[in-house]
Amino acid sequence: MIPGITIYELFTVTSILFFIGVYGFITRKNLISVLISVELILNASVINFVVINKYLYPDILQGVLFSIFIIAVAAAETALAVSIIINLYRQINSVEVKDIETMKY
Amino acid sequence: MERIVFYILALIIIIFAFASVTSRKMLRSVIYLLFVLSGIAGVYFLIDYNFLAAIQLTIYAGGIIVLIIFSVLLVHHIEMRLEIAKTSRKITTGIACLLGLGVFLFTIYSYRFNVVENSLTTNVDEIGIKLLSYEAGGFILPFEVISVLLLAAMIGAIIIAKGNKLSENNNQTK
Numbered sequence: 001m002i003p004g005i006t007i008y009e010l011f012t013v014t015s016i017l018f019f020i021g022v023y024g025f026i027t028r029k030n031l032i033s034v035l036i037s038v039e040l041i042l043n044a045s046v047i048n049f050v051v052i053n054k055y056l057y058p059d060i061l062q063g064v065l066f067s068i069f070i071i072a073v074a075a076a077e078t079a080l081a082v083s084i085i086i087n088l089y090r091q092i093n094s095v096e097v098k099d100i101e102t103m104k105y
Numbered sequence: 106m107e108r109i110v111f112y113i114l115a116l117i118i119i120i121f122a123f124a125s126v127t128s129r130k131m132l133r134s135v136i137y138l139l140f141v142l143s144g145i146a147g148v149y150f151l152i153d154y155n156f157l158a159a160i161q162l163t164i165y166a167g168g169i170i171v172l173i174i175f176s177v178l179l180v181h182h183i184e185m186r187l188e189i190a191k192t193s194r195k196i197t198t199g200i201a202c203l204l205g206l207g208v209f210l211f212t213i214y215s216y217r218f219n220v221v222e223n224s225l226t227t228n229v230d231e232i233g234i235k236l237l238s239y240e241a242g243g244f245i246l247p248f249e250v251i252s253v254l255l256l257a258a259m260i261g262a263i264i265i266a267k268g269n270k271l272s273e274n275n276n277q278t279k
Contacts, residue, residue: 002151004108007218010148013115015209017122017141019202024126026198027190032131032177036138039169040122043145054152058223061235064157065244068236071164072251076258078169082176083266089180096188 007055011048018044031085031095035078042074111151118144129186131177135170142166156229 002010021040028034046067053063089095118141125137142165149158190198239245 001153001220001223002107002111005111007220008214009111009115011213012210013118015206015213016119019206019209020119020122020126022205023198023202027195028126029188029190030131032173032180033126033134033187035173036134037126039138039165040125040141043142043165047145047148050149050152050154050157054154055220056218058221058225060242061227061232062242064154064227064232065235065247067157068160068232069247069251071160072255075164075169076255078172079262080258080265082172083262085176086179086266095180 001055001058007051010051010055014044014047014051017047029097031081031088031097031100034097035081035085039074039078042070046070107151111148114144114147114151117141118148129189131181131187132174135173135177138173139166139170142170153224153226156227156232 018041021037021044024037024040025034028037049063049067049070053061057063085095088100092099094100121137121140121144125134125141128134128137142161146158146161146166149155149161235242236244236248
């Protein structure tokens with residue numbers, strides 16, 4: 001654990017990071033910006049896993065292993081999202097959320 | 106000392122996260138995200154999980170950021186300014202997020218956590234043994250499943266990004 005830092009301060013930082021991500025997810029109009037916001041949300045949850053593991057159960061490693069899995073899933077998700085965005089741009093020449101109608105059916 | 110470093114890191118994370126969701130230039134917002142991810146890696150270093158910090162730096166700061174920058178450069182003009190949301194919508198969303206944050210913080214601060222004072226360090230070999238152990242509490246099955254998932258995502262990304270333009274062109278030339 002970090003000397004002098006309580007678990008509450010770490011949770012405050014991750015909560016703020018999570019809600020910044022939610023704010024960006026709702027207000028942004030561009031697919032890549034939405035992807036960036038999703039990355040922020042995922043990172044906030046990963047820090048929470050790690051912090052809870054270190055502060056509350058330091059002798060087991062479940063939180064670290066789960067955060068490794070979350071990072072792997074996030075990498076796969078980003079690769080797929082980028083390929084979908086590039087494919088969409090080829091077909092409709094835009095990556096704005098409001099222009100995308102071909103995936104609604 | 107650690108306090109000061111942690112507060113600097115927290116400030117970097119929050120300021121650049123906010124800049125990253127409000128900046129109107131696409132490429133800048135991606136670079137701000139890079140700073141956020143590096144700050145998070147710094148938090149992992151502080152909390153003494155060096156392996157996780159290395160993973161964060163290589164996969165997020167190295168891989169995902171490069172992928173997003175590639176997609177930005179492929180689909181945007183660099184000078185293009187992003188369309189901005191309506192002010193009323195921004196204010197509504199901001200108030201909703203602040204309310205949610207208030208609920209989160211109230212819940213967190215009203216709960217007593219049983220914090221265990223410790224200064225254990227974790228070696229990489231412990232993580233590796235735990236990942237590959239098939240006894241109780243081992244993670245061999247999720248490890249294998251995640252490898253299959255990564256392979257499937259890779260093939261899917263190639264197929265989706267290739268699109269059907271190429272095959273159409275081939276048919277036309279035949």
